[in-house]
């Protein structure tokens with residue numbers, strides 16, 4: 155095997171035997187009702203439930219409501235091993251080229267490697283660079299949070315507007331919301347703006363004090379149109395509102411985060427206000443890097459460090475635990491089983507905690523942008539389904555929206571329900587009792603929905619139903635995650651787990667999870683249509699014409715404001 159580049163070819167062919175054996179298993183297990191596996195009085199069911207649930211640190215995974223038995227799980231794990239899981243995992247952490255189309259390593263684990271722990275051989279420079287950036291980031295965060303950062307007119311900063319999109323938005327946004335309680339002491343309001351239409355920016359420009367607002371532009375490439383258009387609008391707002399020279403605004407009220415310091419410098423961001431990270435940290439894996447600066451302002455540096463610690467602990471678990479106890483490996487093979495062998499195309503993410511409201515969107519990018527592919531690393535087409543379609547919503551709210559389809563619709567959907575055991579510890583008095591009641595209600599709903607999704611009404615006694623069976627289908631395979639508490643460490647571990655799950659699935663499917671060629675062409679088509687909608691001249695070879703789009707273009711140019 156090449157020293158620098160990990161070869162996928164050998165492993166791609168080796169899966170044939172496992173594929174056939176697993177396909178046979180799938181055929182046999184498809185028709186087994188989950189209720190048959192969940193009988194509390196049966197020793198076999200108890201043994202299966204025990205074998206299909208795992209506890210590590212603050213996380214518990216219960217996969218006993220998956221259409222899976224112990225023998226199949228072992229076959230799935232053998233399949234993962236047959237794809238050289240060990241070798242690839244070491245390659246990932248050592249900084250070998252695991253992203254061959256872009257000729258890059260993937261340095262996300264290096265960007266959270268613990269200070270007290272020697273880095274894996276080959277990753278020393280990347281770890282040192284990430285730690286140096288974290289130190290610079292901590293200085294900026296302290297300066298903003300303790301009111302020392304002043305705007306162009308000398309007022310201390312009180313609002314931060316983080317402008318980024320995709321991986322430069324979703325991770326920081328999710329963690330800021332999830333851990334907002336951890337940083338409640340911070341006096342800075344942190345806001346996230348991603349949508350290119352300016353719709354998220356407008357209400358902020360109406361409400362925030364421009365003299366006390368800092369813009370943080372987060373863009374790995376520093377070329378993404380969505381971000382640069384939002385940034386230009388926000389800068390114009392500050393310049394007009396403060397009647398101050400544009401260069402002054404950029405010097406005092408703009409922080410940049412990018413893998414391209416030269417582009418930030420060309421834009422007029424002073425070096426002291428630039429944070430950088432390695433080109434080898436993928437956008438959707440970047441929240442641990444300096445891309446997390448706004449989130450660190452929101453939650454405070456100690457909580458941000460706790461997040462990194464939790465992620466690092468999961469990295470070690472992924473590297474060291476045997477496959478049968480390794481949560482990322484187990485999650486990956488169970489997901490691949492559902493998608494590839496049971497043919498379930500759609501996967502719902504259902505957090506029973508509103509602090510995790512952005513988890514579905516975050517995982518959509520992480521999983522679908524990574525493994526939403528049908529071409530293997532070596533260019534051959536895949537022979538089976540790969541990443542499912544992810545979607546989801548806060549579980550209790552979704553119960554009043556789309557659970558109807560989960561319970562009685564015609565589609566099989568796989569799912570993950572996530573619940574947090576302890577919360578509201580910070581409250582006192584009568585409120586704490588009220589809030590704990592709400593938490594108990596939420597947990598009860600999570601468990602009840604999980605029962606119903608698995609069992610369906612036929613397995614539920616008529617005495618409980620109060621009426622005749624209503625056609626709840628049951629047999630919707632899903633896992634339940636329990637987090638002891640939503641601490642920075644637990645959240646860091648959970649998110650790192652999903653990153654490694656994606657990596658393991660990419661090995662199973664022979665994909666490169668670290669590029670996203672499918673999103674690029676759309677950007678180019680949009681760029682020529684943008685010019686045409688502005689009635690600028692566009693050469694025929696720069697644009698694509700089809701009758702439907704032409705009709706819409708002429709309708710739009712007729713009604714758009716000049």
Ligand SMILES: O=P(O)(O)OC[C@H]1O[C@](O)(CO)[C@@H](O)[C@@H]1O
Nearest residue numbers: 319320321322373374375378437
């Ligand atoms: O951080 P950038 O370079 O602005 O990119 C934003 C996002 O755009 C994408 O490249 C997809 O268009 C994502 O992979 C990335 O997270």
